[in-house]
Amino acid sequence: MGTPIRVLVVDDSAFARKVLREVLSKQPGIVVVDIARDGLDALEKIAEHHPDVVVLDLVMPHLDGIGVLRALPTTGAPAVVAVSISDAESELGKKALAYGAVDLVQKPTSLATDRLYELSNDLVVRVLAAAQTRRSMAPEMEAPAVQPSLHSTSLVVVGASTGGPQALTRLFTSLPRDFPVPVVAALHIPAGYTDALARRMDEASAVSVKEVTDEQELSPGLVILARGGTHVRVERRAGRPYACTEEGHIEALHRPSVDLLFRSAADAFGAGALGIVLTGMGDDGLAGARAIHAAGGRLLVESESSCVVYGMPRCVREAGLAIGEATIDKMSELLLRHVA
Structure with a gap:
């Protein structure tokens, strides 16, 4: 048999x-x-x-x-x-x-x-x-050896949870002022904390870091942080990228949901989406990472050695979805190599 x-x-x-x-x-x-x-x-x-x-x-x-x-x-x-x-x-x-x-x-x-x-x-x-x-x-x-994408990156989306405020700060403060694409990040954090966090990041960064506002147009060098307790998704309208908030009921364990953000990036930007999964407990971001991968986009993950909790990035790595990993101090360098 x-x-x-x-x-x-x-x-x-x-x-x-x-x-x-x-x-x-x-x-x-x-x-x-x-x-x-x-x-x-x-x-x-x-x-x-x-x-x-x-x-x-x-x-x-x-x-x-x-x-x-x-x-x-x-x-x-x-x-x-x-x-x-x-x-x-x-x-x-x-x-x-x-x-x-x-x-x-x-x-x-x-x-x-x-x-x-x-x-x-x-x-x-x-x-x-x-x-x-x-x-x-x-x-x-059989999956071929990983090759560089033929598609240029249009948008970077980032997800983090436990240890995320420090990890995002270290990533965003290391990006150059002329970073060529927008960045949208979802962090598991209670409502009321992200505005102050975004302001601190903005003061210490060459790029502009802001808490999201609804129907916000995105631009190169602009980093948007989802508001605590509120989902954020990205859309493309007449070829232009926007971030939209979602406060209604959506079945998701975390608010903001990394999966929701990543899936919207896959839907709107396809192979032009690049996702980064940083330190965090659980597996929020795995389903969204699969969507980005299926759309032809790329995924990067934080290395175990620098994670406060190696949960979210491990799930993506073990699923075979990541094309690269780095410690948080080296993540911007890795990111810049993949943003073309």
Whole structure:
């Protein structure tokens, strides 16, 4: 018997996860390595288990199935079989296939009933076919050696948490006055602290450092710090970059969210986005880093030796997304080499 097909099941419904896991586990040659409750959980489990196939619900909280597809790397990613109440001809189904799902299985019902078992045969057939397709393509999908990007950097986004105020200060105060692109940073910090922090950084820096204001146009040499307790995203309007605040309800563990900032950079600037993940606890920024990587952008991380907590940068490094790392004292030098 050959190597078993390793499958990750992703669905926000506990009953659906039970049914999908049961159906697939009964099939010889298939092993369900884990389950995930939503898109963010899925990206963590994919990085942990490296499954051959992901069975992916499309409508989920926190990060939906389309968000997962967009965050997957362009090479070496698992094959994805979408499972949805929508069919392949629906707008959602077409979008899933456009973003890389190899197939779609329609759920017979959105309710937690035994009717879900009706998809059993169809699901197994399509998972087997997806795994075969992925394995037959494996020699062509091996990631090439990292090469310098052919795209110039349009925007730098930075994320930090524990130890972040000191790390950001050391990074921004070492940037030259003629730094050629805008910088936007998200730091896990309570409301009420970032204005004073930005002012101190600005006084000590050659670049201009400011706390974000909504609908703020960005320019080279301007560093924007997200307001504590408020999300920030970046947009492109008529070719010009803007930072926008978001105070409404967004499902994110941290506010500001590094993932939200990084994903918006990937959406708006694609291969022109460069992300930097500095010291911090947890994994905020990992999903966003995947989005930047998938869009052709680049990621740098702080080295363990200078981190107060080596959590956030470690997640990005171990996921194979970073093209370079440096201590915080050397980060500006590394950054300048990649800003072209």
